[in-house]
């Protein structure tokens with residue numbers, strides 16, 4: 001049995017980026033693999049605008065946990081395989097404590113294969129995503145755990161591995177997205193990025209209409225060169241990463257409070 005750990009910053013990140021692969025591992029290859037979903041936050045501030053402020057926080061966290069559970073059940077990932085690292089939505093830091101939390105998780109669960117959002121060459125430059133990917137990479141690269149799992153990044157601009165799928169499988173993505181009712185405002189829009197990305201990845205996978213793009217991350221002596229993206233992607237991410245996209249709109253008083261206590265809650 002191969003053990004997989006899929007890290008995500010918020011409930012719904014995996015469904016839009018890794019749904020086809022997770023379905024293959026969880027449902028088509030039923031019983032062969034153990035899949036765990038590791039959610040760094042519960043996405044408790046994921047609603048647009050101040051008119052929704054009264055729903056944000058614990059109430060939204062509870063709803064989004066249920067939404068994640070129903071999407072996970074489609075992927076045949078049982079509730080007991082959903083783990084939450086207790087960080088605050090929008091304030092996932094890249095610090096010693098977070099690295100320690102990720103290290104402890106990997107050391108305890110010992111997944112053979114780890115998936116995380118790309119922390120460098122990505123089109124989804126949300127700091128929660130980026131810091132999650134970077135912390136996972138740091139733990140494995142610096143050998144903070146006593147074994148070396150394989151690491152793949154999703155939502156990447158520099159893919160080197162493709163998981164192909166058929167046009168009729170797109171329906172699965174729709175079903176997974178439909179589980180996240182509180183996120184429809186974002187996911188409907190997100191589909192316009194996901195579909196062309198899958199189409200382009202299919203071209204790169206040669207012979208397939210669609211594919212999910214992933215970046216296998218290398219470790220060891222020559223890893224620096226092997227992990228480096230092509231020049232255009234490096235230039236693009238250099239400028240793109242400086243733009244303040246995807247910042248959640250928090251109530252000011254909540255933001256102040258959160259900043260003063262931006263440590264794990266549980």
Ligand SMILES: [Zn+2]
Nearest residue numbers: 009010013129
């Ligand atoms: Zn997210």
